[in-house]
Amino acid sequence: xxxxxxxxxxxxxxxxxxxxxxxxxxxxxxxxxxxxxxxxxxxxxxxxxxxxxxxxxxxxxxxxxxxxxxxxxxxxxxxxxxxxxxxxxxxxxxxxxxxxxxxxxxxxxxxxxxx
Amino acid sequence: xxxxxxxxxxxxxxxxxxxxxxxxxxxxxxxxxxxxxxxxxxxxxxxxxxxxxxxxxxxxxxxxxxxxxxxxxxxxxxxxxxxxxxxxxxxxxxxxxxxxxxxxxxxxxxxxxxx
Numbered sequence: 001x002x003x004x005x006x007x008x009x010x011x012x013x014x015x016x017x018x019x020x021x022x023x024x025x026x027x028x029x030x031x032x033x034x035x036x037x038x039x040x041x042x043x044x045x046x047x048x049x050x051x052x053x054x055x056x057x058x059x060x061x062x063x064x065x066x067x068x069x070x071x072x073x074x075x076x077x078x079x080x081x082x083x084x085x086x087x088x089x090x091x092x093x094x095x096x097x098x099x100x101x102x103x104x105x106x107x108x109x110x111x112x113x114x115x
Numbered sequence: 116x117x118x119x120x121x122x123x124x125x126x127x128x129x130x131x132x133x134x135x136x137x138x139x140x141x142x143x144x145x146x147x148x149x150x151x152x153x154x155x156x157x158x159x160x161x162x163x164x165x166x167x168x169x170x171x172x173x174x175x176x177x178x179x180x181x182x183x184x185x186x187x188x189x190x191x192x193x194x195x196x197x198x199x200x201x202x203x204x205x206x207x208x209x210x211x212x213x214x215x216x217x218x219x220x221x222x223x224x225x226x227x228x229x230x
Binding site: 004035037040042043045058090092102103104105106107108109 | 218220
């Protein structure tokens, strides 16, 4: 089974701190995604990556950056955390972007609270 | 993006079939119909997807209307473990390279399964 792991289930940070959220997948997937999930807003795509060192903005990239130095690892970075970035963050991976193998496999999520 | 409409909530009894409807009247020819579900305190998980023909897998069946403007996810025998939020998503997999097969999650249907 594909496994997507996220470094923390719960994280509490202070406003202005730099925050790193790590995601690792073990199935050699090309594509990795970062979403945030908020009540009433559903899941929204922040960034995705289709190859090592490649990244594309999603729907809400402002305030975030990403890093993909190795195929299995995709990091989400909050350069200066703000209270409106308090959310559930979900990482996902997929073998391909389209076609038969494009289902996304999600990690368990990181609930980030910014005080 | 073409939109989907789902009921906010549905209820079922254990071991009974469940039919979860989804309307997508503005679906385009290159939109695949995807279903994901999210169990409590977990990330979403893929359930099934299809284009025109009905689809079956070990988790569920997907019935797609002939005009593709609606679809139904069928759980043949609901269990308590099937209690989750079910998302019906249209995913554009058209040629041209402008779409990266983005998943846009709406509010979904909260399925409650009674013992």
